[in-house]
Amino acid sequence: MTSDATGWGGPLYAAADLVTPMAIRVAATLRLADHITAGTRTTEALAKAAEADPDALGRLLRHLVSAGVLTRAATGEYGLTPLGDQLRDDDPAGLRRWLDLEGALGRADLSLVQLLHTVRTGEPGFPQQFGRSFWDDLSADAGRSASFDALMGARLEGDAAVMAGAYPWGELGHVVDVGGGNGSLLIAVLRAHEGLRGTVVDLAGPAERARQAIAAAGLEHRAEAHAGSFFDPLPAGAGGYVLSGVLHDWDDEDAVRILRRCAEAATGGGRVLVVEEVLGDDRNDAPDTAGDLRMLCFVRGRDRTLDELAALGTAAGLAVGSVVPGTPRSIIEMRAAG
Numbered sequence: 001m002t003s004d005a006t007g008w009g010g011p012l013y014a015a016a017d018l019v020t021p022m023a024i025r026v027a028a029t030l031r032l033a034d035h036i037t038a039g040t041r042t043t044e045a046l047a048k049a050a051e052a053d054p055d056a057l058g059r060l061l062r063h064l065v066s067a068g069v070l071t072r073a074a075t076g077e078y079g080l081t082p083l084g085d086q087l088r089d090d091d092p093a094g095l096r097r098w099l100d101l102e103g104a105l106g107r108a109d110l111s112l113v114q115l116l117h118t119v120r121t122g123e124p125g126f127p128q129q130f131g132r133s134f135w136d137d138l139s140a141d142a143g144r145s146a147s148f149d150a151l152m153g154a155r156l157e158g159d160a161a162v163m164a165g166a167y168p169w170g171e172l173g174h175v176v177d178v179g180g181g182n183g184s185l186l187i188a189v190l191r192a193h194e195g196l197r198g199t200v201v202d203l204a205g206p207a208e209r210a211r212q213a214i215a216a217a218g219l220e221h222r223a224e225a226h227a228g229s230f231f232d233p234l235p236a237g238a239g240g241y242v243l244s245g246v247l248h249d250w251d252d253e254d255a256v257r258i259l260r261r262c263a264e265a266a267t268g269g270g271r272v273l274v275v276e277e278v279l280g281d282d283r284n285d286a287p288d289t290a291g292d293l294r295m296l297c298f299v300r301g302r303d304r305t306l307d308e309l310a311a312l313g314t315a316a317g318l319a320v321g322s323v324v325p326g327t328p329r330s331i332i333e334m335r336a337a338g
């Protein structure tokens with residue numbers, strides 16, 4: 001049964017349908033659009049290329065035709081519609097990697113089937129689905145960890161250069177990017193500010209990828225990467241400690257713990273720089289409600305208003321100074337209170 005706004009169940013059932021979204025995600029995971037682009041177009045050839053069962057794949061392909069993702073010629077060959085073309089790995093939006101069920105965030109989306117548990121208990125659904133936390137699951141699989149770093153790095157690429165020019169980073173002398181992943185933001189900042197030095201602190205896998213990215217950028221003489229957790233003491237005495245897209249991954253208690261570690265390390269007037277998508281004053285007007293539910297279900301995280309971030313800072317002994325508003329990310333400067 002194909003659900004659409006004019007078929008059985010109408011718009012409500014179409015909005016609640018799980019079949020088509022999962023079919024598209026399976027297509028993304030099997031890279032069907034890339035195989036079709038390369039000239040592999042029949043059910044049998046696609047099944048061989050994707051290492052899939054021919055009968056099951058054929059039924060998936062037929063549904064993707066009815067969903068407007070694929071076309072099917074009289075010869076039995078499949079092609080891509082404009083919608084299906086977006087599933088190519090080289091599409092500029094990079095959607096295939098976000099939908100890949102074997103990647104970090106495509107897999108995490110599967111925990112949304114536990115949303116009822118999350119809403120009833122307030123607990124994240126990811127451990128209910130997979131038996132361990134999102135972060136432990138990433139650490140247990142090098143491929144998923146690398147996928148997460150790549151997705152987060154790609155998300156930063158579009159506005160990293162803007163952020164690098166939006167704040168006087170050069171005044172800090174040395175910046176520690178706390179939970180900095182593969183170093184995308186730090187590299188952009190260092191390129192924009194010649195005299196600046198930098199350090200990425202993250203878990204062992206991301207730290208190694210940051211080290212490689214720093215070397216590829218020719219910045220080994222000004223930057224380094226250390227394996228560590230932001231729940232443990234951080235390298236002390238730097239001029240700035242950056243938390244880019246970190247706090248929204250954690251509940252209030254853990255977010256305060258992270259900020260407190262930064263505050264402890266930022267001795268002698270160092271600054272803590274929170275780079276986040278900041279909600280407006282009215283949480284009810286939050287634009288990305290789907291993203292908020294994902295954060296809740298994956299990790300019990302949340303996006304916050306400026307007042308909510310300031311309250312976290314206060315609890316960690318920090319006060320908000322300047323705020324550089326951004327689209328989508330703002331840079332919130334915090335310093336030791338008092």
